[in-house]
Every structure is written in structure tokens, then in C-alpha cells.
Amino acid sequence: MLIDLTLCVGCNVCQGACKEENQLPPSEEKYLSLTAYTALSKYNDLYIRRMCQHCDVPTCVSVCPVAALSKSEAGPVAYDGEKCIGCRYCLQACPYHVPKYEWSSTKPRIQKCKFCAPRLAKGLPPACAEACPTGATIFGERDELLLEAARRISAEPTKYVPRIYGKDDVGGTSMLYLSPVPFEQLGFDARLGKIPMPMLTMSALSKVPNVLSVGGVMLGGIWWITNRRSEVAAFEASEKKGETPEHEDKP
Amino acid sequence: MKIRLLPRITRWHPIATTLILAGTLAAIARFTYGLGATTNLSDEFPWGLWIGFDFLGIGLAASGFTIVAAVHLFHAKEYEPIVRPAILTAFIGYMLVVLVLILDLGRPDHFWHPLVMWNPHSVMCEISWCLMLYTSVLSLEFAPIVLERFNILWPIKWIHAISLPLMIFGVLLSTLHQSSFGSLYLIVPNRLHALWYTPLLPVLFFISCLASGISMILLESLIFSRGGRDLLPTRLRANLAKVIAVILALYFVVRVENLLARGAWHELTTVTYFSLAFYAELLIGFVIPFGLLVVERVRNSRRGLYAATLLVVVGFALNRMNTAITGLESYPAQTYFPSLIEIFIMLGITALGFSAFSFIVKHLPIFEPVAVTPRVRQEAVTARPEPVFLTRHGGDLESS
Known part of the structure; x- marks a missing residue:
């Protein structure tokens, strides 16, 4: 989805449609919560719509130990509460602080924007994009939306900052933003960078097979050498005494 | 011989009983009312005291693999007397951590899911597997001590047969x-x-778990030698202390070099909550003990x-708690202090660990592997006496 912040008038229809689609209590909310999968927050005169970014290389998907989160070809990052063990690593790791936890439940799950996966499967746009009266949120293929965003920036270079947020951020996200002011001023984390977060972990995890193989051989080798050494020492000692050598084994 | 745990703490039994009871009640509350009502965890601070405790428990249990490696893989046989205490420490440490993890999970009833649902990209998945497998290894390493006590000797042979690859x-x-x-x-x-991030x-x-693991086992050997006999002769204790000093120095160099290289040392030039926490852990846990050792x-x-x-050990605890709690309070500016229930559960589980330890050393030959188990010794060790085995009157053979 492409979200053009210059077009958003703050009518909150998107949140209403989202709540209706997901059968959530209809009260207006300013922040993401268990009952608000999307929310508008105001920075000066701008309304910023936040929701799950549906990253191309999602951090939450990579950290989940039981693969309760998954990224589908169509874009949505889906969650399966039946698999979830409740380790809350996704809450800890999500660079956008998106997943919300049912803390008060004894069988808690996370809640977040589902990208209206059932609607997408039927060929419909997400509820929020369909409801948006000003075209601030439009739905489409990511490549086409990127072209459209670039076209808007080049058509009106004074209106926009020359950046499409989400194009490369944390490796690219399904949600793309256009803004008239630098994104850092709108509460977007400027420190995230372009490398997908899971790569940070992979640099360590990819060494696991090496540690196992090289470490195993090395430890085995050290055991053999030190064992041999004590065998030889035992043998030499017994030679002096004229006894038969005995193998030393662990007690 | 009777070994008393920490003789300086009087009334240990009532204290431990109270803590365990309080912890049990707190755990019941946690399962009845859920995490939200009983902990100070939140969406912005989803991990807290219990994760810090896990780091601590696992780190202090590191003696389990360092001492086993030193004695059985590197054949530093003179340290044999501390192998069993090390394995017991590790075994209890891991059991406690598994217990805390299950309490910490939002869905404890799903704790077995990592067994069947894998995600090779997840560090958490790797840790779950390592924890499960290593706890099994520890159980096998610990089993012979229990089996010996009940004179069931046949499985010991099997465990010995696979002991090398197992270790x-x-x-x-x-x-x-x-x-x-x-x-x-x-x-x-x-x-x-x-x-903390690097x-x-x-x-x-x-690196730091190596130092804390060996420190923990040295501490134990000192505490439990108060009955009049030394578990390790002074020379070997001093050797281990030297090893700790080297590890501390290595850690210090890597940590500080990394801070300088990444430019994070700027954070240390001002006095903040974070820089103070950093100085505290580095001085208490690394610089001062290095200076002493x-x-x-x-x-x-x-x-x-x-x-x-x-x-x-204290500095190590600070380091892990700083990584798990203090360091995360910087962004989004969010403070976290554990709830009473979180604290009681942690204290109760700690007391349970100490009690289990003191119970086991009372009833199983942990601290006297040489004197108490002659049968196994005969079948395993040859007649050649090892230079450090203890005599009945204390002190080692070399000095007597």
C-alpha cells in the first residue's frame, strides 16, 4: 500500500473500516493497540497512519522460534496463535513496535494488522484502502506503487521530501510512505538502516554449523592428544617399575 | 562427613521455606491471573527480570562444561574433585532456568512446540534446542552419581561407553x-x-560465562571446604584463579576495544544512569577482581x-541484568521495575535451587568423590594414585 501523507485529512475512516472488518470495538483510538490495528497520530498538521509494515524480510518472522509468524507471497505477515508459545520475542524485536500482546489473558496471543489477508485472497483491496475517501492510501502491486510514488515526487519536488519510506528501509516493506517533511520528524525511526534486521542475527547463526563441526573435531583431537600423553606417561612410569601398562580411563 | 551450606546464614531452613512458599503462591497468581496482572511487563518492555535470571542461571552454570572439558577432554585430572560439584551446579542451574522459562512463556502449555515447529532463522529456536539437549546431556552426566548411590550399576557402563561423544x-x-x-x-x-549493543x-x-562459571565453582569449593577438608589444594585453586584473571583480561580488552572502535565510549564521558551502570559492572565484575587475582x-x-x-559473580550478574533490562530502558524511553510477584517467583526459585543443592550434597557423594565411592574408583581408575587426592586428615598428598 502507498500512503501519501500529504493527502490524508485525518478523517479516521480507515480505522473505522479496519475495526469493522476485524470486528473490533468501534471507539476511536490514537495509538496501535489490541483493538486498533491501525491508528492515526498527529504531528503538527500531518496525520501519520501507522500499522504493521509487513516487511519484505520481517524481523518478527525471523525471530519466532516456532514459526507462528509467516510472510506470504501476496504480502501479509500472518500470525498463528495456535503455534505461538508466548515468548514475546516478536514484541522485543519488531523495529516498528507493532505487535501488541494480550497481557490480561491467560491464553495470550499477539494482535496486529493482518493486511486483510482474506480480502486479498478474494481479490479485494484491504478495508482501509477501500475506505479512504481522499486516496491517501492506495493499494496495488508494490512495483507499481513504487513507480507511482517516484512519479509523484518528480512531478512535485517541492511538495515531497525525496524519499519513499519503506522502499529500502529494513530491506523494504509492503507499506510505502510519502511525506512533505523528513520522516525523522514524524516519529519514524531514522536509525534502522537498509539492511534487513534478520541479517544481524544470521551473521551469528550461520556460524553454528562451523562451531559444531570444527569444534567437535578440535575437542576430539585435544582429547586424543592429551589422552595419548597420559597413556605414554603411564607407560613410561610402569616401564621404570617393570609393571604392565594400564590404560587410563575416566572414572 | 556433614557439610553445611553457608554456615554464616543462620536459620537457612525457615528462610528458604518462606521464600519457596511465597514463590509458589506468586506462581499460582501468575497462572491464575495472567502475565499482565502479575508482572510489570508491557508491550514496550516484553522481557524483564525473568529473562535476566535465565541469563544468570545459565551463565553461572557454565562450570558444567568448562570443568568437564578441562578434566575429561583436556585430561587435567588433578581437578577431578570439582567435576561433580560442577555438574551438579550446572544441572540445578539449568533446571531452574527451564522452570523460569515455562513461567515466563505466555502459553506454558505450548512449551513443547519448539520440538516440532522449527524456525532455523530464530536464535530463540536454537536456544530452545540447545537447552533441551544440554539438559539431557547433563542428566546423563549426573545420572551415574544417583545410580551409584542406589547401587544400580549397569546403566553406568552404558553411560560411560558414550561418555566421550556425550561430553x-x-x-x-x-x-x-x-x-x-x-x-x-x-x-x-x-x-x-x-x-551494551555490539x-x-x-x-x-x-567469554564472560567462562569466568563466572569457574568463579562459581571456586566459590562453592571454598564454601564447602569449611568442614575442615579442602576440596582442591591451594595450588590448584590458585591455578584456576589465574585462569579467571586471564579470561577477565581478555574480556576487558575485547569489550573496551569494541567500545572504542564503535565510538560508543562517548556515552561514558557523561554521568548518566547508563554510564554508571556500565562502570559498575565493569569495575565490580572485571577490573577489581582482575586486580585482586x-x-x-x-x-x-x-x-x-x-x-x-x-x-x-556479582559483576557478571550486573552485566546480564544490564543487558536484559537497563540497556533496554533507553529506547523508547521506558522504565521497568519488576513487580513483587516477579521478584517473589525469582527468589522462590533461587531458594529452591539452593535447597536442592544442599539436599543433594547431603545425600549424594558430590564433594567426596574419592573417599565415598571406592567401588567405582576401583573399576575405573588404576592403582596409580593421583597426586592431588585428599588424605583423611586434609591437605593433599604432596604436602603431607
């Missing part, structure tokens, strides 16, 4: 998950404070060694 596997698993606890935080560069987190976690007189003295190793 190597155990050491590898430990290496992996000790460092992986650090890797957990590699993915939150935006949240963890620059004084791509070297797994390396630093591994390089002095030969300290290494040879009971009290000196006691103080130095205690500092290492």
Missing part, C-alpha cells in the same frame, strides 16, 4: 547457547543502549579468593 556434544552445545543468549539482542540495535555480544557472553597472595588465600570470585 564433546555437551561442550559444543554450551558454547552455542551461552553465546546465543547474546545473539538474542543482535536484532535490536535500535533498542539496546550502545554501551555485534560481538555472543562472543562477549561466551593477579596478586599471588590473594590467589593463595581463602578469603582473597572468596572475595575476588564473589565479585566476578
Whole structure:
């Protein structure tokens, strides 16, 4: 989805449609919560719509130990509460602080924007994009939306900052933003960078097979050498005494 | 021989009983009312005291693999007397951590899911597997001590038959998950404070667990030698102390070099909550004990060694708690202080661990592997006496 912040008038229809689609209590909310999968927050005169970014290389998907989160070809990052063990690593790791936890439940799950996966499967746009009266949120293929965003920036270079947020951020996200002011001023984390977060972990995890193989051989080798050494020492000692050598084994 | 746990603490039994009871009640509350009502965890601070406790428990249990590797893989046989205490410490430490993890999970009833649902990209998945496998290895390493006590000898032969690959596997698993606890935080560069976040987190976690594991076992050997006999002769204790000093120095160099290279040292030029926490952990856990341990007189003295190793353990605890809690309070500016229920559960589980330890050393031959189990010794060790075996009157053979 492409979200053009210059077009958003703050009518909150998107949140209403989202709540209706997901059968959530209809009260207006300013922040993401268990009952608000999307929310508008105001920075000066701008309304910023936040929701799950549906990253191309999602951090939450990579950290989940039981693969309760998954990224589908169509874009949505889906969650399966039946698999979830409740380790809350996704809450800890999500660079956008998106997943919300049912803390008060004894069988808690996370809640977040589902990208209206059932609607997408039927060929419909997400509820929020369909409801948006000003075209601030439009739905489409990511490549086409990127072209459209670039076209808007080049058509009106004074209106926009020359950046499409989400194009490369944390490796690219399904949600793309256009803004008239630098994104850092709108509460977007400027420190995230372009490398997908899971790569940070992979640099360590990819060494696991090496540690196992090289470490195993090395430890085995050290055991053999030190064992041999004590065998030889035992043998030499017994030679002096004229006894038969005995193998030393662990007690 | 009777070994008393920490004789200085009087009324240990009522204290432990109270703590365990309070912890049990707190755990019941946690399961009845859920995490939200009983903990101070939140969406912005989803991990708290219990994760810090896990780091601590696993780190202090590192003796389980270091001492086993030293004695059985590297054949430093003179340290044999501390193998069993080390394995017991590790076994209890891991059991406690598994207990805390299950309490910490939002869905404890799903704790078995990592067994069947895998995600090779997840550090948490790797840690779950390492924990399960290593706890199994520890159980097998610990089993002979229990079996001996009940005179069931046939399974011991089987365990001995696979002991070499088992021990190597155990050491590898430990290496992996000790460092992986650090890797957990590699993915939150935006949240963890620059004084603690570094791509070297797994390396630093591994190095520091070596020092804390050996310190813990030295502490134990000092505490439990008060009955009049030394578990390890002074010379060997001093050797281990030297090893700790080297590890501390290595850690200090890697940590500080990394701070300088990444420019994070700027954070240390001002006095903040974070820089103070950093100085505290580095001074208490690394600089001061290093300063103590390089002095030969300290290494040879009971009290000196006691103080130095205690500092290492405390500093290690600070380091893990700082990584798990303090460092994460920087962004989004969010403070966290554990709830009473979180604290009571942790204290109760700690008391349970100490009680289990003291119960087991009372009833199983942990601290007297040589004197109490002659039968196994006959079948395993040859007639050649090892130079450090203890005599009945205390002190080692060399000095007598």
C-alpha cells in the first residue's frame, strides 16, 4: 500500500473500516493497540497512519522460534496463535513496535494488522484502502506503487521530501510512505538502516554449523592428544617399575 | 562427613521455606491471573527480570562444561574433585532456568512446540534446542552419581561407553547457547543502549560465562571446604584463579576495544544512569577482581579468593541484568521495575535451587568423590594414585 501523507485529512475512516472488518470495538483510538490495528497520530498538521509494515524480510518472522509468524507471497505477515508459545520475542524485536500482546489473558496471543489477508485472497483491496475517501492510501502491486510514488515526487519536488519510506528501509516493506517533511520528524525511526534486521542475527547463526563441526573435531583431537600423553606417561612410569601398562580411563 | 551450606546464614531452613512458599503462591497468581496482572511487563518492555535470571542461571552454570572439558577432554585430572560439584551446579542451574522459562512463556502449555515447529532463522529456536539437549546431556552426566548411590550399576557402563561423544556434544552445545543468549539482542540495535549493543555480544557472553562459571565453582569449593577438608589444594585453586584473571583480561580488552572502535565510549564521558551502570559492572565484575587475582597472595588465600570470585559473580550478574533490562530502558524511553510477584517467583526459585543443592550434597557423594565411592574408583581408575587426592586428615598428598 502507498500512503501519501500529504493527502490524508485525518478523517479516521480507515480505522473505522479496519475495526469493522476485524470486528473490533468501534471507539476511536490514537495509538496501535489490541483493538486498533491501525491508528492515526498527529504531528503538527500531518496525520501519520501507522500499522504493521509487513516487511519484505520481517524481523518478527525471523525471530519466532516456532514459526507462528509467516510472510506470504501476496504480502501479509500472518500470525498463528495456535503455534505461538508466548515468548514475546516478536514484541522485543519488531523495529516498528507493532505487535501488541494480550497481557490480561491467560491464553495470550499477539494482535496486529493482518493486511486483510482474506480480502486479498478474494481479490479485494484491504478495508482501509477501500475506505479512504481522499486516496491517501492506495493499494496495488508494490512495483507499481513504487513507480507511482517516484512519479509523484518528480512531478512535485517541492511538495515531497525525496524519499519513499519503506522502499529500502529494513530491506523494504509492503507499506510505502510519502511525506512533505523528513520522516525523522514524524516519529519514524531514522536509525534502522537498509539492511534487513534478520541479517544481524544470521551473521551469528550461520556460524553454528562451523562451531559444531570444527569444534567437535578440535575437542576430539585435544582429547586424543592429551589422552595419548597420559597413556605414554603411564607407560613410561610402569616401564621404570617393570609393571604392565594400564590404560587410563575416566572414572 | 556433614557439610553445611553457608554456615554464616543462620536459620537457612525457615528462610528458604518462606521464600519457596511465597514463590509458589506468586506462581499460582501468575497462572491464575495472567502475565499482565502479575508482572510489570508491557508491550514496550516484553522481557524483564525473568529473562535476566535465565541469563544468570545459565551463565553461572557454565562450570558444567568448562570443568568437564578441562578434566575429561583436556585430561587435567588433578581437578577431578570439582567435576561433580560442577555438574551438579550446572544441572540445578539449568533446571531452574527451564522452570523460569515455562513461567515466563505466555502459553506454558505450548512449551513443547519448539520440538516440532522449527524456525532455523530464530536464535530463540536454537536456544530452545540447545537447552533441551544440554539438559539431557547433563542428566546423563549426573545420572551415574544417583545410580551409584542406589547401587544400580549397569546403566553406568552404558553411560560411560558414550561418555566421550556425550561430553564433546555437551561442550559444543554450551558454547552455542551461552553465546546465543547474546545473539538474542543482535536484532535490536535500535533498542539496546550502545554501551551494551555490539555485534560481538555472543562472543562477549561466551567469554564472560567462562569466568563466572569457574568463579562459581571456586566459590562453592571454598564454601564447602569449611568442614575442615579442602576440596582442591591451594595450588590448584590458585591455578584456576589465574585462569579467571586471564579470561577477565581478555574480556576487558575485547569489550573496551569494541567500545572504542564503535565510538560508543562517548556515552561514558557523561554521568548518566547508563554510564554508571556500565562502570559498575565493569569495575565490580572485571577490573577489581582482575586486580585482586593477579596478586599471588590473594590467589593463595581463602578469603582473597572468596572475595575476588564473589565479585566476578556479582559483576557478571550486573552485566546480564544490564543487558536484559537497563540497556533496554533507553529506547523508547521506558522504565521497568519488576513487580513483587516477579521478584517473589525469582527468589522462590533461587531458594529452591539452593535447597536442592544442599539436599543433594547431603545425600549424594558430590564433594567426596574419592573417599565415598571406592567401588567405582576401583573399576575405573588404576592403582596409580593421583597426586592431588585428599588424605583423611586434609591437605593433599604432596604436602603431607
